[in-house]
Amino acid sequence: MLLTTENVALEVVSAYVSKNRVTVEERLKNLVSEKKISRLKKGTGFESFSIADKNFCTSDFCSAAAEKIFAETEIKKSDIRAIIFITQTPDYILPATSHILHNQLGLNRECAAFDINLGCSGFVYGLYVAASLIQNLEGKILLLCGDTGTRNVHAEGIAGLSVFGDAGTAAIISKRQGQKIFFNIQTFGELADTIIMPRGAYRNPFIVENNSLNVPENFASMDGAKVADFSTKFVPQNMIDLMNSAQVEQSDIGGFFLHQANRLLLQNIAEKLKIPEKKFPFKSARIGNTSSASIPVTLCEMARLNESVNFLSLLSGFGVGMSIASSIIDLTNLICLPTGEI
Numbered sequence: 001m002l003l004t005t006e007n008v009a010l011e012v013v014s015a016y017v018s019k020n021r022v023t024v025e026e027r028l029k030n031l032v033s034e035k036k037i038s039r040l041k042k043g044t045g046f047e048s049f050s051i052a053d054k055n056f057c058t059s060d061f062c063s064a065a066a067e068k069i070f071a072e073t074e075i076k077k078s079d080i081r082a083i084i085f086i087t088q089t090p091d092y093i094l095p096a097t098s099h100i101l102h103n104q105l106g107l108n109r110e111c112a113a114f115d116i117n118l119g120c121s122g123f124v125y126g127l128y129v130a131a132s133l134i135q136n137l138e139g140k141i142l143l144l145c146g147d148t149g150t151r152n153v154h155a156e157g158i159a160g161l162s163v164f165g166d167a168g169t170a171a172i173i174s175k176r177q178g179q180k181i182f183f184n185i186q187t188f189g190e191l192a193d194t195i196i197m198p199r200g201a202y203r204n205p206f207i208v209e210n211n212s213l214n215v216p217e218n219f220a221s222m223d224g225a226k227v228a229d230f231s232t233k234f235v236p237q238n239m240i241d242l243m244n245s246a247q248v249e250q251s252d253i254g255g256f257f258l259h260q261a262n263r264l265l266l267q268n269i270a271e272k273l274k275i276p277e278k279k280f281p282f283k284s285a286r287i288g289n290t291s292s293a294s295i296p297v298t299l300c301e302m303a304r305l306n307e308s309v310n311f312l313s314l315l316s317g318f319g320v321g322m323s324i325a326s327s328i329i330d331l332t333n334l335i336c337l338p339t340g341e342i
Contacts, residue, residue, distance in 0.1 A: 002245045003183040005131035009176035011140070012073055012335040014065040015169040015300035017050035017287050019341040024048065027161045040162045045263025049165040049288035052148045056342075058089045059097050061168020061293075062144040063104050064342050069170055070105075073335055077105060081139030082112040084130060086122040086292050088320070089148045090115060101144065119147070119195070120259045120319025121185075122292025123169070124327050127315075128183050130173040141173040147291035152197055154219035163262060165288020169296035182328040184242035188234070191322040194226045230322055231265050236272040238324045239316055246328045250275055253328070254311030259318055260284035260294040281307075292317070297339065299331075304338035 024041050025034075027049065032040075041047060052061070062085065070077055083105075085098040092100075098113040112133075118125050123145045130141040146168030153160030197220040200206050207215045235258075243250060256279050258266055263282045270280045283301035284290065290297055295317060299309050309331055316326040 001185045002241065003128065003185065005128070005181045005183070007175055007177050007179060008131040008134055008181060009174060009179045010127065010171060010329060010331065010334055011174045012069050012075065012172040012337070013169065013296045013299050014068045014171070014337040014340070015167060015293065015297045016061045016064045016340045016342050017165070017167045017297065018052050018056070020051050020053060021048045021286065022051050024162060028158065031156060031158055031161070043262065043264045044163055045282055045285050046163060046288055047285050049150065050167055050290070051150055052166040056148070057091050058087050058146045058148045058166075058168050059085070059091050059101055059104070061166070061342065062146050062170055063101055064340065065168055065170035066105055066142060066144065068337055068340060069172060072337060075140065075172055077107055079140045080107050080111055080142045081137040082130070082133055082141045083107065084114060084116060084126055084141065084143050086116045086118050086126045086143070086145045087147055088117060088119050088291065089151065118323070119291045119321065120261070120294070121317035121321065121323040121325040123295045124183070124315050124317045124325035125185065127173065127181070127327060128185065128325065131181055134173055134175060143171040143173055145169050145292040145296065147293060149220075149291050152220040154216045155214070157216070157219060159222050159224050160220060163289045165284070165290050167287065167290035167293040167297050169293045169300070171296060179330060182242060182246035184238050184245070184324070184326045186234070186238055186324045188230070188322040191226070191230060194230065194322055195220065195222045195320040227261070227319065228265060231261060231318055232268045232272060235316060235318045235324055236269055238326050239273065239314060242314070242326050242328060248312070248328055252312055253279070253314050255309065255313045256280045256316070257295050257298050257313055258316045260289055260298060261319060262289065299336050300339040303336040309336050310334060
């Protein structure tokens with residue numbers, strides 16, 4: 001689905017990760033051989049992972065990221081007219097965590113607040129929802145994305161242990177005359193079981209064995225081969241269709257900021273598009289795959305490393321759902337705050 005929004009911009013982005021880092025070797029200790037760990041590190045590109053403290057929630061990362069924006073930019077809390085929280089790891093089943101965050105941040109009552117249950121494609125999805133919503137608002141939108149997905153991985157789930165990290169991000173979407181954002185959003189519902197946490201909601205309750213919930217079936221499962229096939233088969237075409245629709249040449253795009261699924265996938269997508277790999281930054285080696293947070297984390301990591309992100313860019317999130325959400329957006333005037341740790 002090709003879409004265009006007008007007179008709207010991504011104004012600020014902020015990200016927080018955990019100061020607690022666990023190496024690949026520590027996470028996979030006694031589960032696989034040193035040789036396999038070496039192969040995994042080479043393929044995924046991940047060396048360590050941001051792991052949230054057991055009492056720390058996704059909302060805590062996002063709240064810190066939002067407070068950093070209010071502290072370090074001229075944006076005021078009174079400017080916010082909507083708060084959108086995108087996660088698969090909410091604080092509660094109900095109420096929506098956006099309402100908890102609304103209170104924590106001290107936002108005024110003249111403010112819409114809602115959650116969206118999305119993963120890897122969530123940031124670009126959220127950008128589209130915010131860009132559409134702001135047309136009828138006088139003010140700015142606070143978009144919060146993140147996950148503490150490491151808690152959804154079983155202690156012996158090698159596929160998840162070798163890629164996932166925790167993070168939370170905040171972004172401000174505002175009106176800007178003359179600026180367009182182009183989107184291409186696709187849903188592949190027939191592949192919904194490719195990445196799935198089958199128990200714990202209302203379809204299938206958790207399994208209890210020996211008074212414990214520590215049962216593999218209670219945790220997320222991922223078909224890695226299917227994910228790789230999906231990503232290399234459908235994501236490049238989604239991006240090509242978006243560029244064609246927006247009438248933008250590949251050479252006009254300064255950076256392709258993709259969901260940080262793993263380094264090898266990004267390399268494969270760059271190769272299929274015949275675009276230099278250097279235009280596909282992989283900045284999550286010390287953090288991990290952080291689901292909907294990974295694109296803003298990439299931008300903030302580049303700011304931390306004093307690398308520019310201020311140019312016409314293509315953002316693409318893809319994965320759980322299965323879904324793809326891509327956008328072409330001018331980041332020339334983006335305020336990108338360096339990644340924080342908490």
